[in-house]
Amino acid sequence: MHYDTLKSILKAGGASLTQPRKIIFDLMLNQGPQSMQVLVRRAKDKVDRATVYRTIELFERLGIVRRLNIGWKYKIELTDAFSGHHHHMYCTNCGRVFDLPDNPMLETMIDTVAAKSGFSPRGHQLEVYGLCANCSKA
């Protein structure tokens, strides 16, 4: 189970795998990007609002979760440690979010371009906007 990975990341960050953290993690596993509002609402009655925020803040700091700039409010999903590295395609027509399969060529080029400006890239995030295959037809 992913709890092992989760636990080791937490431990490495000097934090422990607690019940609320397990619950929040479960609420993200096998879910696409979701907004904080939704997450907080889904955690209601199980985990306190403040704890959800504190947990996501911790998760983000430890790289367990990442924020996406999709839709009007930001959304979150688990990082590459729990789902392979990928980017997103957001259909501006139907609003659905699709995963863009990883492309090694693209990855290296992004790093190269960043390095060209003297930057030491650690990671990146790419979102493509447009029409999904379905909406393109109409």
Next chain:
Amino acid sequence: MHYDTLKSILKAGGASLTQPRKIIFDLMLNQGPQSMQVLVRRAKDKVDRATVYRTIELFERLGIVRRLNIGWKYKIELTDAFSGHHHHMYCTNCGRVFDLPDNPMLETMIDTVAAKSGFSPRGHQLEVYGLCANCSKA
């Protein structure tokens, strides 16, 4: 002046170029990414808070403004129509945001990868995280 472009975009969207909208636009021209909080604060005494939000919402819908997923809260800046197409590098150490010069090779590759999944790309957004040249040395 950019007001012409602005006005035509607004007109095309069935909206008009009003005083408050001019003011808010001016507050973004030649500015890097800024948070809503900052924008609202800077607009204070000139444009009402509610109007700033309504305007930015409109601006985003019409593609005059775009949101960036940088820092803990999202930031906004004018779109390519008012500043050349570019991406961003965010230094996780000093928090500064740098513009990543446009790279045609990269641009086409992004479109290609997206198209490979049957998607019709209209635009995209890329943010690189890492250490800026300065912080890399230390």
Next chain:
DNA sequence: GCTGAATTTGCAAATTTGTCGCAATTTAAT
């Protein structure tokens, strides 16, 4: 330039979102 319909704004109130301190609980190590 006026006029009127439609759009947009400011204002004030309400709601939602996010934060904070702290006592009670849970966790991890002995």
Next chain:
DNA sequence: ATTAAATTGCGACAAATTTGCAAATTCAGC
């Protein structure tokens, strides 16, 4: 089991965002 440290839930709070609506602005047609 005992204990110290970390974490949680619970208000209460502060900040951010939304909403309804009357007044003001915009703009097209005269």
